[in-house]
Amino acid sequence: MNTFDVRELVLTYDGKAALQHVSMNIIPKQVTALIGPSGCGKSSLLRCLNRMNDLIDGCNVEGEILFHGENIYAKNYNVYELRTKVGMVFQKPSPFPMSIFDNVAYGPRCQGINDKKTLENIVKKALVDAALYDEVKERLKESAMALSGGQQQRLSIARTIAMQPEVILMDEPTSALDPIATGKIEELIFDLKKHYTIVIVTHNMQQAARISDYTAFFLMGNLVEFNTTEQIFRQPTQAKTEEYITGRFG
Amino acid sequence: MMSLVGVMVLALIMGFIINRGVGLLTWDLLIGDYHPTTYNLSLPTTESLGGFARPNDLDESAFFSQMWGLGLMDDVDFEGKAVVRVIYVDAQSPLQMMRDKNNLERVVGLFPGLALEKVIFSDLTIGLSRTKAENFIILFDTHEGINDLLAVSSGNGIRGAIITTGLLIGFALMIALPIGIFSAVYLHEFAPKNNAFIHTMRKMIDTLSGVPSIVYGLMGAAVFIPFTSRISKAEGGNLFSGALTLAVMVLPIIISATIDALRAVPDDYRKASLALGANHTQTTFRIVIKSAVPGIMSAVLLSVGRMIGESAALIYAVGTAIKDHIILTEKSASLAVFIWSVMAGEVPNFELACSVAIIIMMVVLFINVLIKLVARRFALLP
Numbered sequence: 038m039n040t041f042d043v044r045e046l047v048l049t050y051d052g053k054a055a056l057q058h059v060s061m062n063i064i065p066k067q068v069t070a071l072i073g074p075s076g077c078g079k080s081s082l083l084r085c086l087n088r089m090n091d092l093i094d095g096c097n098v099e100g101e102i103l104f105h106g107e108n109i110y111a112k113n114y115n116v117y118e119l120r121t122k123v124g125m126v127f128q129k130p131s132p133f134p135m136s137i138f139d140n141v142a143y144g145p146r147c148q149g150i151n152d153k154k155t156l157e158n159i160v161k162k163a164l165v166d167a168a169l170y171d172e173v174k175e176r177l178k179e180s181a182m183a184l185s186g187g188q189q190q191r192l193s194i195a196r197t198i199a200m201q202p203e204v205i206l207m208d209e210p211t212s213a214l215d216p217i218a219t220g221k222i223e224e225l226i227f228d229l230k231k232h233y234t235i236v237i238v239t240h241n242m243q244q245a246a247r248i249s250d251y252t253a254f255f256l257m258g259n260l261v262e263f264n265t266t267e268q269i270f271r272q273p274t275q276a277k278t279e280e281y282i283t284g285r286f287g
Numbered sequence: 288m289m290s291l292v293g294v295m296v297l298a299l300i301m302g303f304i305i306n307r308g309v310g311l312l313t314w315d316l317l318i319g320d321y322h323p324t325t326y327n328l329s330l331p332t333t334e335s336l337g338g339f340a341r342p343n344d345l346d347e348s349a350f351f352s353q354m355w356g357l358g359l360m361d362d363v364d365f366e367g368k369a370v371v372r373v374i375y376v377d378a379q380s381p382l383q384m385m386r387d388k389n390n391l392e393r394v395v396g397l398f399p400g401l402a403l404e405k406v407i408f409s410d411l412t413i414g415l416s417r418t419k420a421e422n423f424i425i426l427f428d429t430h431e432g433i434n435d436l437l438a439v440s441s442g443n444g445i446r447g448a449i450i451t452t453g454l455l456i457g458f459a460l461m462i463a464l465p466i467g468i469f470s471a472v473y474l475h476e477f478a479p480k481n482n483a484f485i486h487t488m489r490k491m492i493d494t495l496s497g498v499p500s501i502v503y504g505l506m507g508a509a510v511f512i513p514f515t516s517r518i519s520k521a522e523g524g525n526l527f528s529g530a531l532t533l534a535v536m537v538l539p540i541i542i543s544a545t546i547d548a549l550r551a552v553p554d555d556y557r558k559a560s561l562a563l564g565a566n567h568t569q570t571t572f573r574i575v576i577k578s579a580v581p582g583i584m585s586a587v588l589l590s591v592g593r594m595i596g597e598s599a600a601l602i603y604a605v606g607t608a609i610k611d612h613i614i615l616t617e618k619s620a621s622l623a624v625f626i627w628s629v630m631a632g633e634v635p636n637f638e639l640a641c642s643v644a645i646i647i648m649m650v651v652l653f654i655n656v657l658i659k660l661v662a663r664r665f666a667l668l669p
Binding site: 120121127144146 | 556
């Protein structure tokens with residue numbers, strides 16, 4: 038069963054269409070990359086998957102997105118519960134102005150987990166899984182603002198993992214990072230794939246080719262092509278896809 | 288050019304105030320009573336009279352009794368009334384051994400600064416405050432015993448005004464802070480955007496911060512004095528009605544500054560928190576308000592600065608009577624009103640007014656520096 042089934046999704050901002058009749062599915066425990074030029078709607082689609090678009094004024098969604106067969110845009114759907122299962126990592130690392138420990142413990146605490154021992158275990162496991170624990174274990178009580186950009190981004194991932202979600206959405210997670218930090222995040226994504234379904238928006242074609250199993254190519258709000266990454270990069274069926282991945286526009 | 292004129296005018300005013308007021312700025316001013324205390328003293332036994340030398344640094348115009356080791360001078364009190372002021376008492380003078388008439392066990396030596404009201408000597412000759420210092424010295428020099436001595440301290444302390452101001456600000460903040468912060472949080476975080484009513488509310492709050500404070504004072508008189516009179520035994524202006532008036536006055540300031548602080552919290556925090564499954568309330572209270580605390584701190588300081596210099600709003604609501612012993616349900620005068628009070632008498636007391644003005648200005652300056660420091664910390668933090 039697919040994790041997500043997107044069906045005939047139409048997304049408009051103040052009446053202007055950003056996504057037109059997009060249908061695709063997200064396969065569990067795989068990395069799906071969304072690629073395409075700026076403004077093609079790939080980030081909009083990502084934000085639909087955990088309904089972060091709700092926060093944007095004038096945003097309207099038609100069609101359905103099924104998460105394990107349930108339409109997340111149905112009335113009375115518990116969006117907060119959805120977001121505990123579908124976490125998100127943003128382009129800009131945005132640790133809260135509090136300690137490293139409190140950052141990671143924030144999500145579980147909001148779910149009412151206050152037991153110190155439990156929290157310590159959750160935080161440690163999340164930091165280990167995000168490949169950050171060894172670097173910060175001596176200073177868990179220090180402010181997260183003092184971490185480097187790459188560490189902050191891994192902290193954001195740890196914060197998301199601490200919720201033990203099924204899906205992690207990543208919105209250009211490495212575009213603000215240097216190549217070394219980017220490399221570490223890519224390795225991390227490779228490890229995380231064993232336990233999580235990952236959807237990643239990226240501008241970087243090589244990145245998509247390196248880390249993803251499936252790739253969807255978007256253009257002007259349309260899903261042009263969706264296939265295994267190997268297919269897309271070896272033998273794209275659409276001319277536009279080939280032009281884009283070979284760098285002829287975009 | 289015009290700014291130079293402005294700076295010069297300001298410097299002139301400051302210079303005038305500092306020049307006139309700095310002379311009175313002492314610790315005694317801060318902790319002293321405003322109203323004079325009367326001392327009723329007597330000297331039952333007398334010994335070691337005579338043989339005192341006039342000290343060299345005694346004022347030229349002062350008169351000195353070699354017999355009693357006492358220096359007196361003609362002076363005026365702060366109301367302009369002529370008084371005879373004690374300006375020197377020799378350390379060995381028998382006057383140091385005078386006793387409280389009401390409790391003869393207690394030694395209360397005569398000390399410089401007191402003004403002589405009335406002295407009854409051993410043969411019942413009487414010297415009064417209208418007696419000139421020169422004649423008083425003659426009286427002292429011709430008598431060997433004092434039955435009764437009435438003297439008053441100069442008063443003019445501002446302790447009462449400082450306590451009043453502190454209490455007013457404390458109570459006002461206790462009322463205005465929770466209301467102000469929660470209003471701001473509601474308006475910025477929860478209220479529907481693009482809503483005409485909310486929009487109008489915010490416009491009105493912005494306008495309110497520009498309303499002259501005397502208008503708030505009138506409101507205090509019209510609303511809060513009757514209100515506090517009903518729930519307590521207050522009659523007329525009192526500290527509670529004053530605090531309520533101030534609270535209403537600073538509410539728009541606190542709301543606006545808190546909204547600014549909330550606006551400065553990066554949207555990324557809100558998004559990140561919501562993406563972790565936190566709901567709106569959790570996001571607001573655990574992340575947004577926490578991050579806005581330094582900004583809210585400067586809102587508090589800003590309103591304290593506004594309140595400490597406030598006079599017009601308090602003239603009705605707390606009254607203008609200067610008190611030394613503050614009772615919450617009675618009238619008293621805050622620092623700024625104190626200036627008004629001492630200047631409104633028949634003989635304006637420029638020196639005292641200027642001293643208080645210096646104190647207010649120093650506090651406001653201190654608060655402004657504090658706001659800068661808080662703001663700088665805020666800028667460094669995220």
